[in-house]
Amino acid sequence: MTDTTSPLRLGIAGLGTVGVGVVRIIRQQAALLEARTGRKITISAVSARSKDKDRGVPLSDYAWEDDPVALAKRDDVDVFVELMGGDAGPAKDATEAAIAAGKDVVTANKAMLAIHGQALAEAAEAAACVIRYEAAVAGGIPVMKALTEGLAGNDITRVMGVMNGTCNYILTQMQATRQGYNALFAEADKLGYLEADPNLDVGGIDAGHKLALLASVAFGTQVNFDAVALEGIQNVTLEDIDAAHDMGYRIKLLGVAQMTGRGLEQRMSPCLVPSNSPLGQLEGGTNMVVIEGDAVGQIVLRGAGAGEGPTASAVLSDIIDIARGLRLPTFGQPAASLTQARAATAAVPAPYYLRMQLVDKPGALAKVAAVLGDAGVSIDRMRQYGHQDTAAPVLIVTHKTTRTALDEALSAMDPNIVMGTPVAIRIEEVD
Amino acid sequence: MTDTTSPLRLGIAGLGTVGVGVVRIIRQQAALLEARTGRKITISAVSARSKDKDRGVPLSDYAWEDDPVALAKRDDVDVFVELMGGDAGPAKDATEAAIAAGKDVVTANKAMLAIHGQALAEAAEAAACVIRYEAAVAGGIPVMKALTEGLAGNDITRVMGVMNGTCNYILTQMQATRQGYNALFAEADKLGYLEADPNLDVGGIDAGHKLALLASVAFGTQVNFDAVALEGIQNVTLEDIDAAHDMGYRIKLLGVAQMTGRGLEQRMSPCLVPSNSPLGQLEGGTNMVVIEGDAVGQIVLRGAGAGEGPTASAVLSDIIDIARGLRLPTFGQPAASLTQARAATAAVPAPYYLRMQLVDKPGALAKVAAVLGDAGVSIDRMRQYGHQDTAAPVLIVTHKTTRTALDEALSAMDPNIVMGTPVAIRIEEVD
Structure with a gap:
């Protein structure tokens, strides 16, 4: 695993948009990748649902496996590249098989890691393997x-x-x-x-x-x-x-x-x-x-x-890290220490945006303000639009409040004043 | 160098804003840093121009060196952290001494690396050391x-x-x-x-x-x-x-x-x-x-x-990489392969922004357009403002052109038509 001079051999499972993008980069940028990692990056075998489909990249140089689990276990595979997707099923089976066989894993599978990440991280660390997943989050953004x-x-x-x-x-x-x-x-x-x-x-x-x-x-x-x-x-x-x-x-x-x-x-x-x-x-x-x-x-x-190029770029960065010998725990620190x-839930107070329809009666707005005030919700800004029939749309931006206080206020609104259900959306404070 | 379990011991040269920021993070976030790297990060010694200045962080736990070169060579220093600045002089002397003594180097010194980077990278690689400089470029941005x-x-x-x-x-x-x-x-x-x-x-x-x-x-x-x-x-x-x-x-x-x-x-x-x-x-x-x-x-x-926190954050990321055993050549690939x-110069054509003052005569604008056209510079958009005294300010955005063609056109402008020197600024095409 720590040899960083011999070729790094990949097994790629899943030849959709992203898988094809990865194959394409490895074929077209071989010299660049070797200059940056100091070793060749090669593909030993691939796997997908249909063997005969024309995917626009030549695949005949690579062994074919119908079963991604078999691909993951091949002796000529150092890194199992999982690009099938799905939180369970073949993706998870093959990932587990790869780890059991001592292979590193690169995946774009956000669902699998979000649901089974802790168990997979523990298994990988026990086997001294790494799991990398740059492509799983925000595509090409590193x-x-x-x-x-x-x-x-x-x-x-x-x-x-x-x-x-x-x-x-x-x-x-x-x-x-x-x-x-x-x-x-x-x-x-x-x-x-x-x-x-x-x-x-x-x-x-x-x-x-x-x-x-x-x-x-x-x-x-x-x-x-x-x-x-x-x-x-x-x-x-x-x-x-x-x-x-x-x-x-x-x-x-x-x-x-x-x-x-x-x-x-x-x-x-x-x-x-x-x-x-x-x-x-x-x-x-x-x-x-x-x-x-x-x-x-x-x-x-x-x-x-998303997209072929950006996602493949992220997959490649993980492969390059492994080729260079950069090895970190799955979530940045040992799984056992997480x-x-x-x-x-709703622990962080925030300003809220409120939109409601008030009946066209004198004092309606004052009553709304009073109900908000009673619940401890204070108004930062307010805008009242021209009357539509008998209702006047009102927009309110509150000062910071808890969702609890806000819900209390909204449920205490007089249905004879506020028509229908008010809309309340959190305002995230950010520069 | 490849031991990644014993404490990583720093020698910090330069205790200005950034140096103090680094000391502060290492003192205040010791547990976090240990959780993320699996080892303690400690400071063995520091160096700066004045020993007695109160810098707002306690320094008495650390050995003091008046001479950064002596600091760089200390047996109890694994990583020399160069935060003095300046492209030559003590910063470069101490960096070279650190490499000669087999220490890794973390620096925020853009001038030193921009001018002496190739030689330093070669020296570091020959000594199996790394030079990291995340803080040298765009502060806290990784x-x-x-x-x-x-x-x-x-x-x-x-x-x-x-x-x-x-x-x-x-x-x-x-x-x-x-x-x-x-x-x-x-x-x-x-x-x-x-x-x-x-x-x-x-x-x-x-x-x-x-x-x-x-x-x-x-x-x-x-x-x-x-x-x-x-x-x-x-x-x-x-x-x-x-x-x-x-x-x-x-x-x-x-x-x-x-x-x-x-x-x-x-x-x-x-x-x-x-x-x-x-x-x-x-x-x-x-x-x-x-x-x-x-x-x-x-x-x-x-x-x-810039600023204490952002720049120190970047310095820390380099220190953490070294603590985790992530080692790459200074410029991403071996210095000898660069x-x-x-x-x-001016090889990439671009649109240009032109501002000039035209005399208030019929046909002036047509003459300017003709001179541009003769040089192969075509106009994308143009705006003429109200006359100021006898001159009419004109703004032109050209189509893509070379600087050479543009300069040729500008030098061919009739001084009886174009008053003063036209302003020409490149428009960088970017989404």
Whole structure:
């Protein structure tokens, strides 16, 4: 494992977009890779569901395995490159087989690691193997390396990210094209931007997997996807996007992980961020991760979160690290030293954006303000729009408050004053 | 050198802002650092110009050396941490002594490495030592790691950066406060933002050092600061900042390194970038590096480029890498394999921004357009402002052209038509 001069031999399981991208780089950039690692990087064998499909790259130089488990165990494979996806099934079976056979693993599989990461990390360390997964989080952005190594001198205070390009595409296109969520969802589907199960995207699950991985490294905790408070973008309306814009904000599907006095808070949900912040300025399918540390302050990383080239670039960086002999525990420190953080929910106070319809009666607004005040929620800014029929839309930005206090206030609103259910969205405070 | 379990013992030379920051983190985050590296990180000895100065951190636990060379050679020092600065003199003497004594080196010294990097890298490799310098480029942004490791699977096509916070502060404040360069220079001086020799900042030298280091890693070339085409911000006027803004651009002191058919082009000069690009949106003292690779596309990294915490964070990341046993050649590949790139100047065509004063005569504009056309320079957009006395200010954005063709056109302008010297600034094409 520590020989760093003989060729590094790969077995690649999964020849979809990313797998083909990896094969292509290894073929086309052989000289560059050898110059940078001091050794050849070769492919011994590949595996995929269909052998005969034309994938646009020549594969006849490589042995073929129908069974990824058999691929993972081959004697001529040093590194098992898992690009099949899926949190269980063949991907996990083959990864476990690779580790059992003493192979290092490179994977882009966020679901598998978010759910089984602790067990896999323990197995890998017991076998003196490494598991690398730069491609699992934010595509081509070298964020796992930045967090695990580049910022390792920091007590990390908060990690945030817009890490699902499809959701950000839908949200920014809603504003740009004046269409509602359903129309943009259909467009994203037509463009092939959605996972086979679209809820992985629009339900925030895919981005939630990524957040759980970031949180583990950032806070030295066992990865715990179940503790991520998930909320998708399905209920975001054009009305709220416009109103937020009027108040100086953009709505993003934002992941936030933060250690609090009450435990580790992990949220993946629509949030308002200032329009002029890097997160607010992020358009379309691009990803962004913001890392805040006690010494470094704020670091922002931006790049393509998906696609053949960017994801293959991330896979290659892991392969190159292994070729160079850079070996770290899966989550940056020994798996046995990762703590089981208590899961905290809504522990961090924040300002909130509220949108409600008030009946057109004198004193309505004063009554709303009074109810908020009684619950300890104070108003920072407020905007009342022209009356629509008998209702007056009102936008409120509160000062920092807890979700509990806010929910208390909202449930105490007089239905004779406030029509329908008020919309409340967290405002994430970020420069 | 490859023992990664016993304590890693540091000798720190230079106890200015950064040195004190490093001492502070090592004292305050001892448990975190040990959890992440699996070993203790300790300070054996320190060195600075004045022993008695109160620096706000206790130093009595550490041996004191008046001479940094003596510090570098101490038996109880594994890593020599050079934070004195200066391209030659004590910093270089001590670094060479450390390498000769078989110590690894961590430094924040961009000038030393930009000028003597190749020789130091060769010496370090011959002695099986590493030289790390994350803090030398863009402060707290982990950009050397991103480029050397995270994006190592890419053929890098261009590296760009706004890497001098003082210059970006002056330029953004000029626009915000409607003051000229001299007033903002005086303000930056008063705020302590300027180096002892301010030309290092405003002349682009400091940022040029950083660019030369990035270029070496990006293109596998011997670092060559002398080949950086340097132009400072001293001649940037509020008039041009405003006019650029009107045309949809911001003026930045931008470093660009790019491999061309004619050699390696390295420029550090005022450039126009689109207002809505990440570079255009960068305000104040923050740094940004943009890396473009064939596979990954565009990666943007943003963060604090200076200050105690951010710079110490970068120094710590290098120390942690060494503690974890991550060892790479200084410029990402063996020093002997780095090529000596031919230096190219103005090899990459670009659009240009032109501002000139035309006499108020019929046909003046047509004559300017004709002279540009004769030199092969075509006009993309043009804006003529209301007459001021007898002159009419004209702004032109050209299509892509070479600097040679542009200079030819400008020198052929009729002085009876064009008053004074036209301003020509390169527009760097960037998303």
